Amino acid sequence: MVKRILGIGLLVVMIVLTVISFMDTEDETTNTNKNMKNQKGAAIVPPGETGIETGNVAPDFEVETLSGDTFRLSDLRGEKVILNFWASWCLPCKEEMPEMQKFYEAYGDQVNVVAVNLTGNDSGIDNVREYVDKHGYTYPVPLDKNSEIQDQYSVYNVPTTYFIGTDGKVQQPPKLGPMSYDYMVEMMNKLS
DSSP, X not given: OHHHHHHHHHHHHHHHHHHHHHHHHHHHHHHHHHHXXXXXXXXXXXXXXXXXXXXXXOOOOEEEBTTSOEEEGGGGTTSOEEEEEEOTTOHHHHHHXXXXXXXXXXXXXXXXXXXEEOGGGSSOHHHHHHHXXXXXXXXXXXXXXXXXXXXXXXXXXXXXXXXXXXTSBEXXXXXXXXXXXXXHHHXXXXXX
């Protein structure tokens, strides 16, 4: 009789522990899913690849813009530059671009806003043009048709933004993910 009571008691304890363990696992899964909703994107970066480091000269490039002009980064030497990389399919980019337009309209005379479209990884120039025209973005949009600039700058996450000073050097760490208007103002004021 004592063995039977101990056996039943042990069985009840095991069931309770199993239920508690299952509930903890369920809570962790729920919390992980909630946290994932707040993420702005991610990237897989090869070992040793961190992009252009602060203090290094920003690599020069020359490409055609969406408007058909030739854009050369070195033409902006002596001026502050916010160099952004984006794609029209990128949701965080779509969140950021209206903020960039607002910033460009307010501070375009103090800092160059350049939004390089990763055309080699986008859905075609016509779709990029349609997207930019539809939303009325007026800052320069150079086209990286062959992903050469993307490779030069080690862009593995979009949006990615570099902050280049008048000396042509990257003066602040790159921003991975969307920027707010206030963040752009802060970065502009840190550039010299």
